[in-house]
Amino acid sequence: MSADVIVSGAGPVGLLTAALLDSAGVKVEVLERLTERSGNSRAAVLHPRTLEILTTVRAGDGRTLTDVLLSHGRAVPRTHFGMLPQLLDYSVLDTPYPHILQITQATTERVLASLVEARGIPVHYGQEVTGFEQDDTGVRVHAGGTVHAARYLVGADGAWSQVRQQAGIKFPGTPGNTVSYLADVHLDAAPQNATHVWDPVDGWVAVVPLFDGIHRVFGVLAEDTGLAPEQVAARRSQPLTLDDLRGILNRVTGTDYGLRNAVWISTAGNTTRHATQYRAGRVFVAGDAAHVHFPAGGQGVNVGMQDAVNLAWKLAAEVKGWATPLITGGAASYDRERRPVAVSLAQNTQAQTALMTTFTPQGAALRELMSTLLARPETNAHLAGLLSGLSASYDAPDGGHPLDGHRAPDLGLPDGDTLLRRLRVNRFLLLDFTPAVELAALGSPLVEVIPAAPWSELAAALVRPDGYIARAWTRAEPEQVRAALTDWGAL
Template sequence: MDVIVVGAGPVGMTIAALLDTAGVRVEVVERSSEPVRQSRGSTMHPRTLEVLTVLETGDGCRLSDVLVELGKPVTGTHYATLPDLLDYQDLDTPFPFVLLLAQWRTEQALAELLRAREVPVHYGAEVTEVVQSDDEVRVLAGGTWHSARYVVGADGAHSAVRKAAGIAFPGTTPNAVGFVGDVRLAHPPEHSLHLWDQERGSVSVIPLTDTATRVFGMRADDVGLTAAQARRRQAEPLTFAELADSVTGISGRDFGLRDASWLSRSSNSARHATTYRAGRVFLTGDAGHVHLPAGGQGFNVGIQDATNLAWKLAAEVAGRAPGLLITGEAAYDAERRPVAERLVADTQAQDALMHTFSPAGAALRSLFGSFIAQGGEVAQQLAGAVSGLAVAYPHPDGAHALVGTRAPDLPLTKGSVLRALRPDRFLLLDLTADASLAKFGSPQVEVRTAALHDGPRRAAWDSVRAALIRPDGYVAYAASSPAGLADAVAAWLEPASQPDAVRGK
């Protein structure tokens, strides 16, 4: 194999599907004996739906189409369970909503896609050893050795791959423990409820489907614990009786709780890996960052990690990756680890807003809630960050302002930008009057004519006549003329000559 992916969750299966689409030989190993039927992550944000649009399901649809059909779109999402929601309706995306969808359904759709592509997924194959050399990585999974040129660890917070690679995972220890469950209610609320009381705690009730409701929160007496107390508390199985008691005690009603299909506890431990790459080993998703669950951001950032890594790793496997992608400023670690650092900081801020059960905490929530209710600059910035649409990567000095930003879904002569992206090639948008950029086309660069953008970022695109879009949908180059385009294409496609880059030396 070219790549072994460890972990068959949504992050692992996403990168496997993207690598396979790029022509990379890939297999997945998973320690669980069968696919998980628990909900876990249930919130999918716009940027995640955008990147999943790249994956074709073989029936003329994209994976995002399949998921939207399965899920429940809602126009707003909470920030720190504040009662006023962030409004997604005016976001510049084909998906101006949050998609509520049980994680197992996302995993099922991805598993079906991998089966259709004949990508091997080995269940019951727990990884116990990972050994890398200059030329390959060997993985002992389920008692069988597998070898590949690279390994991707998508195996969660307790990642065996991360530990075997010797990558440190520093952060904060937990001091609070929450509850979460998917339940059936006789009297579910019509819309999501976020209730907070400085004496009793907080509880959120979010209808997912006609029969399933996500309930989560934290009791005030489960805050301010020592790390040892928090770990003991988290290790105790959450019972239905305890969940019902917590919901009723905090909210003053039980909503007609009937039964639960999944119960768990969460903590506010926050960690992220010191590097996302060690030689031929990569980390993605929870293997690289863990934090308080807050609006599904970890789940979404993990899938976006996978999207950033897939095309770069595919280029490296094919021998066409420049140093820019291996060890340079656009390397996977250089671009995605800062995103994880911001994510961890954001969830810590939400932790303070959600779980400071005191008069000061109430005042803080009231103040911050007023910023969101006003719908001004703060609300817009938060909506951009949580949705993933505002994530941008650094651009070189002197580069066009659009470089490093996410490309909007511009209409093309056929289709749109999102549906034209592929993980094995760049997309060159020709916005010239005479469609004069065709000569820049190649197996790694598809040239498509596009119309000028008419969204909220119109001014930034008015003078653009050539835009090179990366396989993950970010602008690699933009200019008012094609004068420097040849050099820009070469910078992103000219292979690196130094073999030591692969070994991390």
Template sequence: MDVIVVGGGPVGLMAAALLDAAGVRVEVYERNSGPSRQSRGSTMHPRTLEVLTMLEGADGRRISDVLVAEGRQVPDAHFATLPDRLDYRGLDSAFPFVLHIPQWRTERILADALRARSVPVHYGAEVAEVTQSADEVRVRVGEAWHSARFLIGADGAHSLVRRAAGIDFPGTEPDQVGFGADVRLAEPVERAQYYWNLAGHVSVVPLTETTTRVFGLKAGDVGLSSVEVRRRQAEPFTLPELLDSLTAICGRDFGAHSPSWLSRSSNAGRHAATYRAGRVMLAGDAAHVHLPAGGQGLNVGLQDATNLAWKLAAEVRGWAPKEMTDGEAGYDAERRPVAEQLVANTRAQDALMHTFSPAGGALREMFSGFIAQGGEVNRRLAGVLSGLAVAYPSPDGAHPLIGTRAPDLPLAHGTLLRVLRPDRFLLLDFTTDGSLAGLTAAHVEVHAAPLPDGPGREAWHDVRVALIRPDGYIAYAAPSPAGLFDAIAAWTTPDHS
């Protein structure tokens, strides 16, 4: 194999699907006996749906289209469960909403796509040992050893791959224990409801027509020692405990019954010291853990996989420059800062959600008022949670679009999201004479496009050529093609330094 992926959750499956679409030989090892049936990460933000658009599902539809057809669209998102919500309807995205869909459905759709493409996903195959040399990585499953040129560890917060690679996982110890459950309600709610008082907080969020996600924390479960947190997390969370917590905080238990998932959570905040060690890379929870606030974990993990897959595919296929493998445009350099920001924003939400005092209530009321006013606070928070504001570093003096995400621009044939592929750049030709049509190359595909206009597109007014990375970020933008050849060479020439 070119690449072995350890972990068959959504992040591992996403990485494998993108690698396969780029022509890389890949297989997945998952310790569980089959796909998960738990909801867990049930929130899909706009940027994640955008990157899922580049993959075809088993039935030929784009995976984002399959998910949207099966999920529940909500026009806004919460920050720290504050009463006033972030409005997604004005976002410059083909998916201006939050999609609620149980994680098991996302996992099933990705697994079906891999099965249709004959990509091996080995269930009941627990990796017990990992070693690497200058030329390969080897994993032991049972008594058998398997080798590949590279390894992706998408095996969760307690990642064996991370430990075997000697990668540190620094951060803060947990000091609280929350709860989460997917249940049926005898007294259903039509839309999300949030409760906060001195007894604790609870969120009640409809996922499907029959299933509701309930999560929260009791005030007495804050300020614990890390030892106490781990002891509490090891204890099963039960339906009677959930009902008692709902009654204490909400004044009623909604007639919750028939749980399909019951779990405890903590507010540990960590991220890997590096996302790459030799031929081993980390993605998803193996690379970062945090308070589950705003439904960001799964989304950031899937976006990790998107950033990593095309770069690793280029390295496998021999056209990746050093800058893209371990330089300023490398996977670690671009995605580890995103994890740092993720841990920071969930810590801020932790303070807003879990300061159960009159002062905490006043802080929530003030911050919620900032959101209600709209403007810069609302815009920035919506950009962070949706993933649309993520941008990567660009050289000094570069065009302001470079490093930012490209919106779903209309092209002469189709739209940007639907022509993105993980094995090539898109060269967008905004000139009126189509003068760039002859520049198609092995890793560059030219598309004529009308000049972008409309609200939010002001930064494009002087752009006549743009080079879009396989993950949808802008590698080059300029008023003329003068520096275009150097830009293409910088991104696709192996010996570029």
């Protein structure tokens, strides 16, 4: 076999999956349909939970991937929900990254591609996966007239995923009825700050500064809502010109902001779908191959990268032979944990679409009401937790601790390190809060036992490679802890 795992797709999700698997000692290669990386960027935001999980990856200079990305982006403490005037406040969130990171997808991909190249992971451009066969021993993948053999295949190949279709995974949902526009442009009279204009008659426009003098212009016209599927297809088949964009800006905002030229112009729809299963035998799907939605709040690439982290450590465990039924097909499997996240993603993006595109007096009233609610700290914090990814949790076993399945905070450790920076894709952390460090003997190549200062009245907590709490205990009974380690494959 040429690899343990073949990843189809060299976007952020595919490249991150490959880097994580490689860091766990898994032999991986990447196949990409395009002949070279795209310089265009639909996504332009990374959220706090994504920044947290990227600390598990180290660049060649020893920095975390998060540190590298932070050096290329811009931290912004507030972001929108449904383009409402009342913004979500990330500065109050319990995270070392209480902000969004404005960074173009092209930059994120470039950083990931450099990491993958430095690790020596093969990336084959111009190699579209067109089919595969699988049996009990592996997968034979057809791409670019060549057959590649591996034990597993990951489809991170976008909304039109050939991997998903060839695997027979259904992709139900709702067809689109709205067309939005987006463009990266140069403006000679740009607004001083990010600007959002919503009009109940004409539509809405947002103008956001990116980098190197480029602004992102995006929005929806009123007449581009409530369309039939064939109208959506027809609308999206018509290229949007620079004059069209200038006309939209003048119509909705009263100015074209000195629009000089466009680097890139495109459209997007609000088709919302998610896969009925994330695994079919030896084949997995992640990112847009598993879920698509209206681009609201830059959540797509973030949820996709969080898919990658959830999948990578479990697939590495399976390749290395220490995975247990709990994580291969049980309650903590990739499929069982990540599909509910996609359901929540679909719900919140559809709700935001309604807030953004109901161009009626009733829609205006709804927006006013929601803005009033967002001014309440508890409502603001709830939605900030949702969009940031920090409130995502997984089902816990019956009879467990209330913290089971929840994200572990970035606790300070006695040696000056922090929990997030100690995470690795191929090991658990066992935090021992007992004064005598009673669990030290349970350390192993798959478990690092760390003496820790008291937290949340716990005696011990087992933290998964992706930073979620597998089990927590108020009393540290070594046999109970040992049993949990066995359940998770760490002993």
